[in-house]
């Protein structure tokens with residue numbers, strides 16, 4: 421049932437404020453969101469976290485690496501399951517392994533999990549399907565509570581994975597004694613604001629749709645971001661290519677001049693994800709490098725960012741103002757919608773893109 425939407429993907433994008441609120445409520449047990457659920461993971465027991473997943477789920481891991489390392493000061497290694505499983509990486513009981521999978525049935529992720537069983541200190545999974553193989557075979561399975569996801573392109577599962585990982589990063593910081601009262605309160609408040617920010621981000625759909633009508637005419641698109649927005653740039657590129665079949669790549673803004681800038685011309689729009697944060701000025705100078713070479717910028721930022729850095733850009737998308745490390749969650753919305761509206765504009769099969777399966781149970 422598409423609940424009045426033309427596609428499951430659009431329904432699932434729209435559900436995000438509700439499912440995120442549910443997930444955050446589950447992982448924070450009191451009204452103030454102050455007390456985190458006792459998940460059964462003691463992060464003070466581990467020296468590092470190894471996260472393994474495929475596709476969009478692996479990009480959720482990549483975003484959360486910034487949170488775990490910056491907020492909880494615990495080293496995080498991320499890997500895609502198909503590489504991890506055959507590399508035979510060394511593990512020990514001070515290593516926490518974390519497997520993220522919407523379906524819980526992805527063959528490579530399951531094989532990687534089996535490799536870790538008995539070698540790692542703990543095997544934890546973060547899944548949507550709690551009756552899945554991955555959930556069953558882990559020491560502990562944590563639900564993302566996104567509800568059924570039908571569209572092949574993952575949307576609400578991705579943001580719910582992020583919400584759960586963000587909650588765990590705060591839990592890790594507390595257990596490791598790294599948050600004072602004020603810092604704790606501030607980060608928890610920022611996390612609680614996410615569903616509202618996602619609602620606001622959904623409201624800018626008409627702007628995103630107008631940009632998509634333009635993007636649909638191009639054959640290549642570049643996505644750029646810094647910090648936690650870098651893996652989001654990778655996710656933006658993945659989403660766009662998988663449903664609109666436009667070739668897209670994501671790069672860290674700072675990598676631009678180390679190669680991809682050679683591609684820049686008026687035929688390859690560059691989507692820049694940049695809240696007005698500590699990294700903003702650096703990203704703006706990367707944007708200027710693109711524009712100086714005739715590149716077309718789609719700038720996704722807040723009102724202040726667009727005002728301070730928007731001179732000469734081709735298209736603007738105005739996000740709400742979001743402070744703190746969890747901005748990446750709400751910034752997922754415009755990149756999902758960019759892919760969605762571009763695909764609709766091109767008339768591709770949004771919910772069932774060619775050559776793709778919802779659950780990849782073979783290697």
Ligand code: F6R
Pocket residue numbers: 474475476477478520521522523524525526529572573574575659662778779780
């Ligand atoms: C992209 C997408 C895929 C999945 C990947 C992992 O939109 O949906 O990249 O994220 O196949 O699937 P799960 O999470 O079920 O292990």
